[in-house]
Amino acid sequence: MGVDDEALTRLKLPLNATLLENKELDEGEEAMMSGDIVPEISNAKNIMDTFDETSRIRIFRGMITNNKGTEKERISEAIATFQRIGEWRLEHPDVMIKGLKGEDVLHEAMNSAVGGFDKYGHLIWGERLGDIVKVVEYPLTPDEAKAVRMKCMEGIRLLQARASKERGPRRYKQVYVIDLAEVSLGTLMTRPKVREMTIAIMGAANAFFPETMWKCFVLNAPFVFRSVWTIISPFIHPVTKEKIKILGGPSKYLPEMEAAGIDLDAIPEIFNGTKPLLTLKDAIASLAPPN
Missing domain, CATH: 3.40.525.10 (CRAL-TRIO lipid binding domain)
Known part of the structure; x- marks a missing residue:
């Protein structure tokens, strides 16, 4: 399933190694996460505990690395995004096992x-x-x-x-x-x-x-x-x-x-x-x- 660089080469598409999805946050990104983003999140400990490592990296990439706007604007959006999603996760811990109306x-x-x-x-x-x-x-x-x-x-x-x-x-x-x-x-x-x-x-x-x-x-x-x-x-x-x-x-x-x-x-x-x-x-x- 997937991860086929030989086929990607034939199709003239970027290879798997170019994707950021498998890359960890570097030292500078971690510094921004811990210094500029997490301290501004209300109830930060409980909020951040709702995210697995992949989700933490994914949201950082989406709001900071691959986003548009000034650094201040992107950091502000990252803070709001972690806050919004984390609060929803805290409110719905059993979402995958609970039946929902409709x-x-x-x-x-x-x-x-x-x-x-x-x-x-x-x-x-x-x-x-x-x-x-x-x-x-x-x-x-x-x-x-x-x-x-x-x-x-x-x-x-x-x-x-x-x-x-x-x-x-x-x-x-x-x-x-x-x-x-x-x-x-x-x-x-x-x-x-x-x-x-x-x-x-x-x-x-x-x-x-x-x-x-x-x-x-x-x-x-x-x-x-x-x-x-x-x-x-x-x-x-x-x-x-x-x-x-x-x-x-x-x-x-x-x-x-x-x-x-x-x-x-x-x-x-x-x-x-x-x-x-x-x-x-x-x-x-x-x-x-x-x-």
Whole structure:
């Protein structure tokens, strides 16, 4: 699974050694973490204890190394990010073993599936966006849907961590695939509650999982999607937006994915790959309960 430099060379892609994901923080970065960031976090000991080493490095990379803005701005964003995520972790210690209202409804609407790995070892996670109206009418509030979504994303994080532990090297990012073939963009544009729910699912939860996206492929995107994109994109971090490719049907997106180091047998079959279907719900169920 993944980490195939020979294939990356053929594809003229950067090699695995160029990725920061497996690199520890250097002396200067650790000094910034311990001197400029952690002291400014409220309840710092308990907050920082919620992060494993990979998450600590990932968030630092996302907010400091790979971020934009002045050093002061990036440090401020790092402090706020550790604070926000740590508080959520303290409030939800049993999120992976506790059932949440509307989980099945949201899973059905999102059609989430887990695939294989790209040539770097990044997990492929795909969704075919369905009827968000059913989520609204269940009913779920945007905050309730956001909680379910965060559980899903925590599951993806743990699946990637498990794969890295079994295989090595460390990877904490994933390839995200979203298929718009079945979504009703008209409903999204004309019904404020549906639009609010979509933003809560697709945008707001991402603030709690920074620096986890390697690439994003938007499939079967109709022309009107550009209007929808203007609604969603303000809720997506600028660095993340640069990783997103908006594409058409299989004749467009499969070559693009192959060129990015993703083999057909790593792509779930619902996206015209050959990887047998494994729903995100079933993949999460395969995780051992957290310690």
